[in-house]
Amino acid sequence: MEVLREKVEEEEEAEREDAAERAERARTEKMMRQVEVRKEETTLTQEMLRDLEKKLSEIRIPVSVEVPAFTKDTIDISMLPVSYKTNTSKEEQLLQLADNFSRQYSHLCPDRVPLFLHPLNECEVPKFVSTTLRPTLMPYPELYNWDSCAQFVSDFLTMVPLPDPLKPPLHLYSSSTVLKYQKGNCFDFSTLLCSMLIGSGYDAYCVNGYGSQDLCHMDLTREVCPLTVKPKETIKREEKVLPKKYTIRPPRDLCSRFEQEQEMKRQQEIRAQEEKRLKEEEERLMEAEKANPDALHGLRVHSWVLVLSGKREVPENFFIDPFTARSYSTQDEHFLGIESLWNHKNYWINMQDCWNCCKDLIFDLGDPVRWEYMLLGTDKPELFLTEDDSGINNEDDVENLHSWVEQIEISPEAFETRCPNGKKVIQYKRAKLEKWAPYLNHNGLVSRLTTYEDLECTNILEIKEWYRNREDMLELRHINKTTALKTDYFKPGHPRALRVHSYKSMQPEMDRVIEFYETARVDGLIKREETPRTMTEYYRGRSDFLSYRHVDFGPRVKKLTLSSAESNPRPVVKITERFFRNPAKPAEEDVAERVFLVAEERIQLRYHCREDHITASKREFLRRSEVDSEGNKIIVTPDMCITFEVEPMEHTKKLLYQYETLMHLKKEEKLSRRQVWESELEVLEILKLLKEEEEVHTLTISIYDTKRNEKSKEYREAMERMMHEEHLRQVETQLDYLAPFLVQLPPGEKLTRWQAVRLKDECLSDFKQRLINKANLIQARFEKETQELQKKQQWYQENQVTLTPEDEDLYLSYCSQAMFRIRILEQRLNRHKELAPLKYLALEEKLHKDPRLGELLKMFT
Amino acid sequence: MNRLYTSLEPRVIDDGMLKLAVGEQRPQEEAGKLAKQEGILFKDVLSLQLDFRNILRIDNLWQFENLKKLQLNNNIIEKIEGLENLTHLVWLDLSFNNIETIEGLDTLVNLEDLSLFNNCISNIDSLDALIKLQVLSLGNNQIDNMMNIIYLRRFRCLRTLSLSGNPISEVEDYKMFICAYLPDLVYLDFRRIDDHTKEVAEAKHHYSIEELKHRENLMQAQMEEEQARREELEKHKTAFVEHLNGSFLFDSMYAEDSEGNKLSSLPGVSELLESLTYRDKFVIICVNIFEYGLKHQEKRKTELDTFSECVHEAIQENQEQGKRKIAKFEEKHLMSLSAIREEVEMPNIEKMILECSTDISELFDALMTLEMQLVEQLEETINMFERNIVHLVGLFIKNVQSLYPFCDDLLCTMAQCRDLENHHHEKLLEISISTLEKAVKGNLDKDLSEDVRGLFVDKNTIVNAVGASHDIHLLKIDNREDELVTRINSWCTRLVDKIRRDEIMRNRKRVKEISLYIDHMKSELDNLEYSDILD
Numbered sequence A: 001m002e003v004l005r006e007k008v009e010e011e012e013e014a015e016r017e018d019a020a021e022r023a024e025r026a027r028t029e030k031m032m033r034q035v036e037v038r039k040e041e042t043t044l045t046q047e048m049l050r051d052l053e054k055k056l057s058e059i060r061i062p063v064s065v066e067v068p069a070f071t072k073d074t075i076d077i078s079m080l081p082v083s084y085k086t087n088t089s090k091e092e093q094l095l096q097l098a099d100n101f102s103r104q105y106s107h108l109c110p111d112r113v114p115l116f117l118h119p120l121n122e123c124e125v126p127k128f129v130s131t132t133l134r135p136t137l138m139p140y141p142e143l144y145n146w147d148s149c150a151q152f153v154s155d156f157l158t159m160v161p162l163p164d165p166l167k168p169p170l171h172l173y174s175s176s177t178v179l180k181y182q183k184g185n186c187f188d189f190s191t192l193l194c195s196m197l198i199g200s201g202y203d204a205y206c207v208n209g210y211g212s213q214d215l216c217h218m219d220l221t222r223e224v225c226p227l228t229v230k231p232k233e234t235i236k237r238e239e240k241v242l243p244k245k246y247t248i249r250p251p252r253d254l255c256s257r258f259e260q261e262q263e264m265k266r267q268q269e270i271r272a273q274e275e276k277r278l279k280e281e282e283e284r285l286m287e288a289e290k291a292n293p294d295a296l297h298g299l300r301v302h303s304w305v306l307v308l309s310g311k312r313e314v315p316e317n318f319f320i321d322p323f324t325a326r327s328y329s330t331q332d333e334h335f336l337g338i339e340s341l342w343n344h345k346n347y348w349i350n351m352q353d354c355w356n357c358c359k360d361l362i363f364d365l366g367d368p369v370r371w372e373y374m375l376l377g378t379d380k381p382e383l384f385l386t387e388d389d390s391g392i393n394n395e396d397d398v399e400n401l402h403s404w405v406e407q408i409e410i411s412p413e414a415f416e417t418r419c420p421n422g423k424k425v426i427q428y429k430r431a432k433l434e435k436w437a438p439y440l441n442h443n444g445l446v447s448r449l450t451t452y453e454d455l456e457c458t459n460i461l462e463i464k465e466w467y468r469n470r471e472d473m474l475e476l477r478h479i480n481k482t483t484a485l486k487t488d489y490f491k492p493g494h495p496r497a498l499r500v501h502s503y504k505s506m507q508p509e510m511d512r513v514i515e516f517y518e519t520a521r522v523d524g525l526i527k528r529e530e531t532p533r534t535m536t537e538y539y540r541g542r543s544d545f546l547s548y549r550h551v552d553f554g555p556r557v558k559k560l561t562l563s564s565a566e567s568n569p570r571p572v573v574k575i576t577e578r579f580f581r582n583p584a585k586p587a588e589e590d591v592a593e594r595v596f597l598v599a600e601e602r603i604q605l606r607y608h609c610r611e612d613h614i615t616a617s618k619r620e621f622l623r624r625s626e627v628d629s630e631g632n633k634i635i636v637t638p639d640m641c642i643t644f645e646v647e648p649m650e651h652t653k654k655l656l657y658q659y660e661t662l663m664h665l666k667k668e669e670k671l672s673r674r675q676v677w678e679s680e681l682e683v684l685e686i687l688k689l690l691k692e693e694e695e696v697h698t699l700t701i702s703i704y705d706t707k708r709n710e711k712s713k714e715y716r717e718a719m720e721r722m723m724h725e726e727h728l729r730q731v732e733t734q735l736d737y738l739a740p741f742l743v744q745l746p747p748g749e750k751l752t753r754w755q756a757v758r759l760k761d762e763c764l765s766d767f768k769q770r771l772i773n774k775a776n777l778i779q780a781r782f783e784k785e786t787q788e789l790q791k792k793q794q795w796y797q798e799n800q801v802t803l804t805p806e807d808e809d810l811y812l813s814y815c816s817q818a819m820f821r822i823r824i825l826e827q828r829l830n831r832h833k834e835l836a837p838l839k840y841l842a843l844e845e846k847l848h849k850d851p852r853l854g855e856l857l858k859m860f861t
Numbered sequence B: 001m002n003r004l005y006t007s008l009e010p011r012v013i014d015d016g017m018l019k020l021a022v023g024e025q026r027p028q029e030e031a032g033k034l035a036k037q038e039g040i041l042f043k044d045v046l047s048l049q050l051d052f053r054n055i056l057r058i059d060n061l062w063q064f065e066n067l068k069k070l071q072l073n074n075n076i077i078e079k080i081e082g083l084e085n086l087t088h089l090v091w092l093d094l095s096f097n098n099i100e101t102i103e104g105l106d107t108l109v110n111l112e113d114l115s116l117f118n119n120c121i122s123n124i125d126s127l128d129a130l131i132k133l134q135v136l137s138l139g140n141n142q143i144d145n146m147m148n149i150i151y152l153r154r155f156r157c158l159r160t161l162s163l164s165g166n167p168i169s170e171v172e173d174y175k176m177f178i179c180a181y182l183p184d185l186v187y188l189d190f191r192r193i194d195d196h197t198k199e200v201a202e203a204k205h206h207y208s209i210e211e212l213k214h215r216e217n218l219m220q221a222q223m224e225e226e227q228a229r230r231e232e233l234e235k236h237k238t239a240f241v242e243h244l245n246g247s248f249l250f251d252s253m254y255a256e257d258s259e260g261n262k263l264s265s266l267p268g269v270s271e272l273l274e275s276l277t278y279r280d281k282f283v284i285i286c287v288n289i290f291e292y293g294l295k296h297q298e299k300r301k302t303e304l305d306t307f308s309e310c311v312h313e314a315i316q317e318n319q320e321q322g323k324r325k326i327a328k329f330e331e332k333h334l335m336s337l338s339a340i341r342e343e344v345e346m347p348n349i350e351k352m353i354l355e356c357s358t359d360i361s362e363l364f365d366a367l368m369t370l371e372m373q374l375v376e377q378l379e380e381t382i383n384m385f386e387r388n389i390v391h392l393v394g395l396f397i398k399n400v401q402s403l404y405p406f407c408d409d410l411l412c413t414m415a416q417c418r419d420l421e422n423h424h425h426e427k428l429l430e431i432s433i434s435t436l437e438k439a440v441k442g443n444l445d446k447d448l449s450e451d452v453r454g455l456f457v458d459k460n461t462i463v464n465a466v467g468a469s470h471d472i473h474l475l476k477i478d479n480r481e482d483e484l485v486t487r488i489n490s491w492c493t494r495l496v497d498k499i500r501r502d503e504i505m506r507n508r509k510r511v512k513e514i515s516l517y518i519d520h521m522k523s524e525l526d527n528l529e530y531s532d533i534l535d
Helices: A002-039 A041-059 A089-108 A146-156 A175-181 A186-199 A257-289 A381-386 A388-393 A395-399 A412-417 A655-696 A710-733 A739-744 A753-802 A805-849 A851-860 B015-024 B029-038 B147-154 B174-181 B195-204 B206-238 B248-255 B258-264 B269-274 B276-342 B346-401 B414-441 B450-455 B459-534
Strands: A203-211 A301-308 A318-321 A326-329 A335-342 A347-350 A371-373 A423-428 A431-436 A445-452 A460-467 A474-480 A485-490 A498-503 A512-516 A525-531 A534-539 A546-553 A572-579 A591-597 A602-609 A616-622 A641-644 B047-049 B055-057 B069-071 B091-093 B113-115 B135-137 B160-162
Touching: A146 A186, A146 A326, A175 A186, A186 A203, A186 A301, A301 A335, A512 A655, A525 A655, A534 A655, A546 A655, A572 A655, A591 A655, A602 A655, A616 A655, A641 B459, A655 B029, A739 A753, A753 A805, B015 B047, B147 B174, B147 B206, B174 B195, B174 B206, B195 B206, B206 B276, B248 B258, B248 B276, B248 B459, B258 B450, B258 B459, B276 B346, B276 B414, B276 B459, B346 B414, B346 B459, B414 B459, B450 B459
Parallel strands: B047 B069, B069 B091, B091 B113, B113 B135, B135 B160
Antiparallel strands: A203 A301, A203 A335, A301 A318, A318 A326, A335 A347, A347 A371, A423 A431, A431 A445, A445 A460, A460 A474, A474 A485, A485 A498, A498 A512, A512 A525, A525 A534, A534 A546, A546 A572, A572 A591, A591 A602, A602 A616, A616 A641
């Protein structure tokens, strides 16, 4: 029996082995066939696809699809590497493991949705999701931080809705394919983003969960545009200064406390009412804005990215929605639940209840009660310590979790273009944001934000346009449609040092405010405000301490001729100038404000206040009828100047002093009026310049931008051409001087010695002839020139008497030129004579060394 | 002797000459007429030209207080004098005179340009006060010593120098020497010194200049050190504990004490003096007092600082309020004035003027109320400060004097010094008595000097000697203590007085200012009235 049993056992064992072998064979065969299938894809896949498509179209719930779905038939898989098309044995093992895990899971939790563990890739090969993540650090420094990274992903890809909004997709394409076609669903988005974030060091995870309708459809129409939100003004907490020991006591307050309280109460009541009213208003608005409830709320599948705190100085956990690149707190109500999450190393299932959205979830992935992990040993470190031994067993699993996806690559062009075709439009609540790639628009426009008054987006409230690479440094243009006020913001570097220019029309002498970068200006002008009748200028950092100048203009005097602002400036009625304190002067001599009342012929001076005084000196000059018609004779009388001095001084009482001051002021007045006139001119010039710039709008191109910079391109091409020419010349120098003579001989035959000698002689004699010819040519030219000159000289001597001076000049210039030519020819001839024998010898030498003739000649010599 | 005084007789600067000179340079045309009409005060004159007048002696220039430029060239002046009051002088021309020595320039600290061309000067000196000197012209003189150049090194601003026509300019090395020793010089004898010459000159005189520089640096360092020491002492003096940070007091106790010194040669006494029990302890006490004094000084200083800061703030605040009030008033006042000017009907004008004057008096009231308020507040604060500072000073004095040390384990009062001295005295007496006993027995040490032996004749003498030494010591300690106390007290009273005086001055000034302003406003209004009536 024993033996029998053993035999049976043996048989069984053999059978089992057989079965295993068969299974193995079958699998390999299948794999082989699969590979073959790939090879003959043209016929087979089409059918399969059609089948698949049919099936899918049957299943699909009609969703409003604006964007063409990103399906497999649009993908060219022929160019993909092998790792995309097959699974390695390790991957197979992993898949088995995953299957096992999935089976156990569905057994344990039968009421939960099956796991999203190994979707098919673009080649219809099942791949474990963690291996689809390919952590990559991008070579662009802009993509180092999560916000810019997410923004890039959301800009770069076009969103495609899930085929079935209630189920995770059947396919999960590799990030490289997604990048190539710039399309993807939420899973593609989050996979790409997650790969990039892990690559740049974040503790990031892909999340498979449930999101709100807005989130799943990338619908931002109910969101306030982040660009319109004004940054909250951080209220500076006033530091309470501790009263110092000797701080004086305030004077006794004699107001009634009771009355104050009553007043306060009344105010508060009013405020409360106001607040209530506002709140109601707001509620009403909210009601209007609120969307009709979603029937599928809580069932819509979405995928996003979770970033855990700890790495890269992330202070707390947060979600990133890859569609919109916005970050949300983990408590946000848009996120309705989490099924599972994974990174490039492991896969976790959420075992916590999501009845209250994600608000109560605890993201301690090391806690096996809350988070069921799939692979051992890749857990969070806290668990690693406790289950050290079990962790080691599975270490090779961990080590070998290699991604099958190719390195994620983004070309610089694609990176710069960002959005598909370089253009993207996002609709927000009461706002529309348009984005363009730089250099796409001719005027440098890169983004435009239009804000609307109403939810339907019909009445434009304001438009903000951002520009880049403009030659005039225009950075932002803000157009307020209600007030028709335009405000242009410039970066430093405008030829007129403009910083901000706000205006309603480009016509001169209208309301406008121009601000300047005062450090770039010689006159230290900060701001110039204009209204039709006034102009106000603010200065800083001037050597004459001028800080402010205000000019009132009168109505323009009508002239018969067509008058522009340039030729007919408006009459100045009043100039007010203020000055900073000049520390070099005593306060009572330092003018703080001076007013030229041009029409009334009065000048008012106000001096600075001394440190320990409260009153300032004043002086007023009345210039009544003091100028005679013929000259500057001024009769000074004591009543012409009204003076108040804080500390009366002797010398200022004198008429002489007053007279001198007055004369000085008159000069200053003239100067000020001139400066006013210059300012007006400058405004005109600026307006002209702006108009020109608006019409031309040239864009600057960085010298490092090799693609766009025409100049450098030309230069580079010129360099290349030169290289090429150089090369050609080198080839030319190696030109075969024997060729014309060798042609005469029958080709392909070895030269005889006699032939060689003849060849050499011919060559040399030919060269000699050429040299002689050249010499003759030069000689002939020389003689010709000389003859002509002689002729001319003869002619001159004959007609010398009758010549006009111009002719004589002509003759003389001809002579000098002829002489020059003759001299050059002479020099050339001499040089030729000198060099000819040398050249001849050189050729002879060369011929001697020529490999074709050399040996024969050597033998001969 | 440049010129012989043959042609004209020598003259002296008198009033007539000055008036004439001032009159000559007054402005032209209209301004000139005005100036003539009003006359020019000598102290308003900024520049004066007195050349070619055969002046022998400089005199009567003291009235020109604000003179900046004075030309006295081409005269026959023999001595520089009478320029002491012209401290604002920047430009002084004394060329073509008969001056032999440089003198009388010590007060002209602002002088930048000095010309002594064509005189008989043989030595450059007495110019130390002229730290701002930039241009010095000394050509055509009798200077013959190269060392004069080194004297010029002290003028850091000197850029232009002319020395041609002097005996030293005949020396072959003249130019190089000057270039080397005065490296900041730019123009020499009306020519620019080029860089090449400078380099060559420097290379030539390299060693001697280095030596000179080294010496100068040493001197500089010494002076700085001295300065630092003086400052330190000054600081200690303000803390009233100078010379207490060492054995100075102890040494001074023995400085005038002949008996004590004699006694110290006794066996055992020197050990007593040198041992830790007395001298060191004494010094420790002194140092402790010193440190305590510095600490207290710091305290007083912070007290004073906070006080002045607060007062300053209060005054500033008050001034701001006043300024605001005035600005508001002025705005309104200007409007009403122009309204009055435009008004035609008499009764209306009168009404408006009345309004204006009430406005003015209201402003006056408001400003005065503000001022009075501030005065009251400051009074209170000053009183508080006085209390505090007096208390602080009292505490310091008490602690320094007191029998009970303010902290138990530290030796830091004068009383402890005295205790120590008493203790020492007792011990000394003991030793002396024992020595006397020995002397009586006849076995006194042989190596004692005759002076000391003289003391040991009888008990009275020795006790007296020891007592006298003790008294001197105590006196020294007492004196030091008294000095400290009186000085700190007087400082305190002076400080408080000064604060009060300043406050009173400030108040008066402000009141004066306000009334001046109000008066002006009123008179302006009155003028308006008159002119209206006239119209």
